[in-house]
Amino acid sequence: MIQCNGITKTYTDKKVLSGISFDIPDGQIFGLLGPSGAGKTTLIKILTGQLTFDEGSAMILQKNVKRLSGEDKKKIGIMMDQFGVYERLSCYDNLKVFADIYGTPKEKIMETLKLVGLEDAAKKPASALSKGMRVRLQLARVFMISPDVIFLDEPTTGLDPMTMKHIHKIILDKKKQGSTIFLTTHNMEEAAKLCDTVALLNEGVIVDSGAPDEICRRFNHQKKIVLHLKSGEDVELPHSKESAEKISKLLEADEVETIHSSEPTLETVFLELTGRKLEEDN
Amino acid sequence: MNNIFVVFKKQIKDTFTNKSVLLQVILYPIVTLLMENLIRTEGMSEHLYTKMFSAMYVGMTPLISMASIIAEEKEKNTLRVLMMSNVKPWQYLTGIGLYVWVIFMVGAGMMTISLNPANIPFYLLVMGLAAIVSIAVGACVGIITKNQMSATSQGSVIMLLLSFLPMLGMFNDAIGKAAHFVYTQHVRELLDEMSFSALKLDGAIIVAVNAVLAVGLFIAAYRKKGLE
Numbered sequence: 001m002i003q004c005n006g007i008t009k010t011y012t013d014k015k016v017l018s019g020i021s022f023d024i025p026d027g028q029i030f031g032l033l034g035p036s037g038a039g040k041t042t043l044i045k046i047l048t049g050q051l052t053f054d055e056g057s058a059m060i061l062q063k064n065v066k067r068l069s070g071e072d073k074k075k076i077g078i079m080m081d082q083f084g085v086y087e088r089l090s091c092y093d094n095l096k097v098f099a100d101i102y103g104t105p106k107e108k109i110m111e112t113l114k115l116v117g118l119e120d121a122a123k124k125p126a127s128a129l130s131k132g133m134r135v136r137l138q139l140a141r142v143f144m145i146s147p148d149v150i151f152l153d154e155p156t157t158g159l160d161p162m163t164m165k166h167i168h169k170i171i172l173d174k175k176k177q178g179s180t181i182f183l184t185t186h187n188m189e190e191a192a193k194l195c196d197t198v199a200l201l202n203e204g205v206i207v208d209s210g211a212p213d214e215i216c217r218r219f220n221h222q223k224k225i226v227l228h229l230k231s232g233e234d235v236e237l238p239h240s241k242e243s244a245e246k247i248s249k250l251l252e253a254d255e256v257e258t259i260h261s262s263e264p265t266l267e268t269v270f271l272e273l274t275g276r277k278l279e280e281d282n
Numbered sequence: 283m284n285n286i287f288v289v290f291k292k293q294i295k296d297t298f299t300n301k302s303v304l305l306q307v308i309l310y311p312i313v314t315l316l317m318e319n320l321i322r323t324e325g326m327s328e329h330l331y332t333k334m335f336s337a338m339y340v341g342m343t344p345l346i347s348m349a350s351i352i353a354e355e356k357e358k359n360t361l362r363v364l365m366m367s368n369v370k371p372w373q374y375l376t377g378i379g380l381y382v383w384v385i386f387m388v389g390a391g392m393m394t395i396s397l398n399p400a401n402i403p404f405y406l407l408v409m410g411l412a413a414i415v416s417i418a419v420g421a422c423v424g425i426i427t428k429n430q431m432s433a434t435s436q437g438s439v440i441m442l443l444l445s446f447l448p449m450l451g452m453f454n455d456a457i458g459k460a461a462h463f464v465y466t467q468h469v470r471e472l473l474d475e476m477s478f479s480a481l482k483l484d485g486a487i488i489v490a491v492n493a494v495l496a497v498g499l500f501i502a503a504y505r506k507k508g509l510e
Contacts, residue, residue, distance in 0.1 A: 070370070086292070
């Protein structure tokens with residue numbers, strides 16, 4: 001559905017993307033993880049035909065992104081923080097504009113506002129919305145048209161946990177309905193929860209990619225088990241026969257408060273690969 | 283066609299909450315009607331205020347409205363969303379242009395209240411045609427400028443030239459000569475006589491050159507900067 005092959009983009013004095021390649025099959029959620037300034041938004045702009053690139057090729061819906069027709073664009077939904085809403089129009093009227101463009105039935109407007117939890121704000125002007133509500137309105141604009149491909153640029157940044165959870169559910173529902181979703185985020189938990197595949201982007205280069213679990217397992221060098229004892233002491237043990245016996249004894253003596261294996265998270269993998277934190281700029 | 287209508291409809295809805303555009307549209311007609319009805323001096327030519335303010339209105343309102351709407355959509359990034367939704371630039375510009383023209387004509391209609399009914403079709407025809415030139419100039423300003431504030435400030439300079447030169451030309455010969463090269467001056471002359479016979483050959487050429495120049499500048503600005 002989305003294919004990238006050796007995409008390179010340079011602004012006057014800086015290479016912002018270098019040799020970006022990936023292939024996203026139909027109906028999958030692909031997560032692009034990276035800190036602010038890594039090149040995530042630039043890549044979305046390239047894939048949606050908003051920005052040209054210097055080298056490589058990019059295909060979407062089996063078409064070169066440089067030659068997307070109007071009908072192709074109608075099959076693509078994009079939510080970017082930079083995309084504005086009509087401040088003076090109500091939430092309903094904001095969606096009505098796009099429902100009219102896409103030929104979406106009127107009933108779908110309220111249905112979508114309800115889906116994102118904005119039904120009570122339907123008549124409210126967008127200027128009166130909180131940041132979270134505004135993000136939900138931007139998402140509603142995308143979800144209303146049921147596109148084949150959805151690009152979400154940091155869709156849950158700044159949202160409260162409840163709203164975030166709600167948005168995650170909608171994204172997973174869209175996947176079930178067959179949409180292919182390209183998601184950028186610097187929230188590793190979000191990526192691990194939603195994405196079938198992730199790519200870790202740092203300074204314009206993909207430093208690793210794969211299924212979140214698979215990446216974490218691959219970087220599990222330490223292979224340690226961490227025990228927190230009732231005495232307050234923390235004990236780290238390697239994967240070994242001796243450790244198994246020691247753990248067994250501690251359990252029998254009812255001295256163990258918690259026990260964890262030490263697989264890395266996407267955050268620690270990113271840190272190991274780049275020396276940077278995913279959320280260091282936020 | 284559908285997208286043009288969608289853009290037009292969106293603007294109409296926006297008008298009811300956009301006080302600045304609303305004010306631009308109704309300000310001149312209201313001032314004109316007040317002046318026509320309240321201020322009368324002996325020897326004053328008939329419908330002086332309507333004719334004088336009409337030239338100012340046509341030089342100002344379509345230009346500033348068009349420029350500020352485009353600049354605002356660029357600034358707030360709503361234009362990008364429209365473009366990504368397969369609204370073509372020409373569809374957007376036609377939708378906005380049509381909207382500006384319609385609301386301008388509503389204002390022009392209000393200004394005809396004190397006119398002789400027989401002159402109204404001529405008046406509206408002249409105003410409607412001249413507004414198209416102003417809309418093209420406004421589109422240029424909207425395309426060139428980055429945001430609403432610079433659109434208003436830069437547009438104001440052109441707007442002042444177009445709208446005030448004909449009026450100042452009435453009181454100062456030198457300004458009158460300069461105003462001769464501006465289409466709004468000929469709009470005023472046409473409205474003075476309420477007949478196309480008032481338009482001389484040189485005047486017709488100047489109006490045509492103004493129109494071609496406005497459209498040419500618009501095309502050049504669009505080619506250079508696009509809509510985003």
